[in-house]
Amino acid sequence: LYSGNEDDVTERLDKGLLDFGILIQPADLSKYNYINIPAKDVWGVIMRKDSPLAFKDTIQAVDLLNVPLICSRQAIKQTFSKNEFADWFGEDFDKLNVVTTYNLAYNAAIMVEEGIGYAIALDKIVNTSSDSNLCFRPMEPRLESGLNIVWKKHQVFSAAADMFLKEIQAKFSNSLSDE
Structure with a gap:
């Protein structure tokens, strides 16, 4: 099991x-x-519970224009593919005050706890339970991201990996997009 951002994971797949x-x-x-996983992850803002924005139920783009932001490198990366994150902010995307970026949400949570800024992240990726100093507020309008299980095209699998692939294909057969 390995945890990383898109670049880390695809580099390891390619190698x-x-x-x-x-x-x-x-x-x-x-x-x-790849196979599309039917579940969606919800984007929002991780903040200290004593933050002024913590009293809001949802966070809108205008709420984030004048606060220090900690953003996922992958989310703000401008690529040729559609960037739903940048689209959510619209023309205000270039006005954001991004003070730092992160690859690991754990590190972003530490920076939020230390008062460096507000982290834009997926829900349930860091501890925001009642025993935490942090809370999560979803973005409004709602912004969701899907997930894909991916593997190299023309990959030759071990028996165990092949069995795993067959199981996930059966589980998500209506979400399959492979050759």
């Missing part, structure tokens, strides 16, 4: 170090076979 990866959409899937 044959991983059989499968899970990528958060939008991702470049051109080199891979």
Whole structure:
């Protein structure tokens, strides 16, 4: 099991170090076979519970224009593919005050706890339970990202990996997009 961002996971797939990866959409899937996982992850803002924005039920783009933001490198990366994250902000995307970026949400959570800024992240990726100093507020309008299980095209699998692939194909057969 390996945890990383899109670049880390695809590099390991390409080198044959991983059989499968899970990528958060939008991702470049051109080199891979993949299965869409039907569940969606919800984007929002992780903040300290004593933050002024913590009293809101949802966070809108205008709420984020004048606050220090900690953003996922993958989410703000400008690519040729559609960037739903940038689209959510519209023309205000270039006005954001991004003070730093992160690859690991754990590190973003530490920065939020230290008062460096507000982290834009997926729900349930860091501890925001009642015993945490942090809370999560979803973005409004709602912004969701899908997930894909990916593997290299024309991959020759071990017996165990092949059995795993057959199981996930059966489980998600209506979401299959491979050759």
